[in-house]
Amino acid sequence: GAGVSQTPSNKVTEKGKYVELRCDPISGHTALYWYRQSLGQGPEFLIYFQGTGAADDSGLPNDRFFAVRPEGSVSTLKIQRTERGDSAVYLCASSTRTGVLGYTEAFFGQGTRLTVV
Amino acid sequence: DQQVKQNSPSLSVQEGRISILNCDYTNSMFDYFLWYKKYPAEGPTFLISISSIKDKNEDGRFTVFLNKSAKHLSLHIVPSQPGDSAVYFCAASAINSGYALNFGKGTSLLVTP
Numbered sequence: 001g002a003g004v005s006q007t008p009s010n011k012v013t014e015k016g017k018y019v020e021l022r023c024d025p026i027s028g029h030t031a032l033y034w035y036r037q038s039l040g041q042g043p044e045f046l047i048y049f050q051g052t053g054a055a056d057d058s059g060l061p062n063d064r065f066f067a068v069r070p071e072g073s074v075s076t077l078k079i080q081r082t083e084r085g086d087s088a089v090y091l092c093a094s095s096t097r098t099g100v101l102g103y104t105e106a107f108f109g110q111g112t113r114l115t116v117v
Numbered sequence: 118d119q120q121v122k123q124n125s126p127s128l129s130v131q132e133g134r135i136s137i138l139n140c141d142y143t144n145s146m147f148d149y150f151l152w153y154k155k156y157p158a159e160g161p162t163f164l165i166s167i168s169s170i171k172d173k174n175e176d177g178r179f180t181v182f183l184n185k186s187a188k189h190l191s192l193h194i195v196p197s198q199p200g201d202s203a204v205y206f207c208a209a210s211a212i213n214s215g216y217a218l219n220f221g222k223g224t225s226l227l228v229t230p
Contacts, residue, residue, distance in 0.1 A: 004160070033216070042121070042206050042220030043161065056216040091160055100210045103151055103218055108160025 002026065004109035006092050012115045013082055021077040021112045025094030031102045032075050033095075034067055036088040037111070043091055049075060050098050082116045089113050120144045121209050123221035130228050136194040138224050140207030143188065147209040151218065152181060152192045155204045164205075165192070197228045 005024040013019050025032050030051055035043035045059035052072045060066070064082075069075040079086055089111040095102035122141045130136045138152075148169040153161035167174040167181045167190070174181050180193045194201055204225045208218040 040222065042123075042208075042222050043218075044220070045217035048216035058215055059217055093160065100149055100212050100216055100218070103208075103210075104163055104166050106163065108162070110158060110160055 004092055004094050004107050006090075006109035006112050008112060009110065010113045010115075012117060015082060015084060015116055017082055019079050019082055019114065021079075021090050021114070023075045023077070023092030023094075023109060025073065025075070025092070026107055027073075029094035029096055029107075030072070031095040031098045031106070032069060033093045033103075033106065034075070034077055035091040035093070037091060038088045046077070046090075079114075082114075084116045087114055087116045118143075119222075120147075121207055121219045121221040123205075123207055123224050125224050126222070127225040127227070130197045130226065132199055132228055132230050133196045136192075136197045136201065136226055136228065138192040138194075138205050138207075138226065140190045140192075140221055141188055142190075142209050142219075144209070144211070144219070145188070146211040146214060147219075149210045149212050150181070150183060150190055151208045151210075152179075153206040153208060153220075154201075155206060155223070161206060194226075197226075199228050199230055202226055202228050 032049040034046040037043045048056040049069045064080045091111045093106040093108040095106035151166040152164040155161045204223045207221040
């Protein structure tokens with residue numbers, strides 16, 4: 001497909017388990033962003049990749065959260081020891097244009113709905 | 118703390134009329150503002166943006182106004198169409214300070230025929 005693909009679309013996990021959320025950006029897009037959206041809230045920034053490196057990870061809430069993008073394409077968001085408060089929709093976006101101005105050309109995926117029970 | 122606020126959770130407008138969605142921000146360092154539109158079960162879609170050096174930006178039926186002294190921006194949709202029914206998010210950033218967008222909680226717009 002031509003858009004940003006996120007898998008799985010839904011994930012239910014038990015408290016304390018480890019989960020991985022995958023984002024396949026649009027081919028050739030250098031910039032990649034992760035956000036999470038809790039119920040009734042707007043999206044909240046987690047991390048921004050420029051190529052393979054995390055240029056800004058200031059939004060990761062704690063050290064249970066980690067993200068990688070080893071080849072500058074697919075990215076994986078990893079959450080250890082999940083807690084009920086981690087339940088949210090995790091959104092990924094990619095753009096050809098880097099930085100904040102990249103948001104004007106960014107495409108978001110449909111998100112992964114994570115539920116921790 | 119919420120640095121971008123959309124105080125109206127919902128808005129209902131008749132088709133053909135003007136829709137005005139409002140947004141306030143608290144951080145004076147913000148210098149770039151965007152509006153996104155979101156349909157259920159889809160990711161947000163970029164609509165229109167404005168830099169702090171401007172006070173107005175227009176794109177077709179959509180116009181964004183920025184009042185820096187009041188730390189307020191608004192999105193006008195004229196004329197409103199039923200397909201405009203969606204959740205609208207206001208977002209703000211400080212271009213030279215990281216790469217995060219700060220989003221409001223959104224306003225759900227319903228355009229009735």
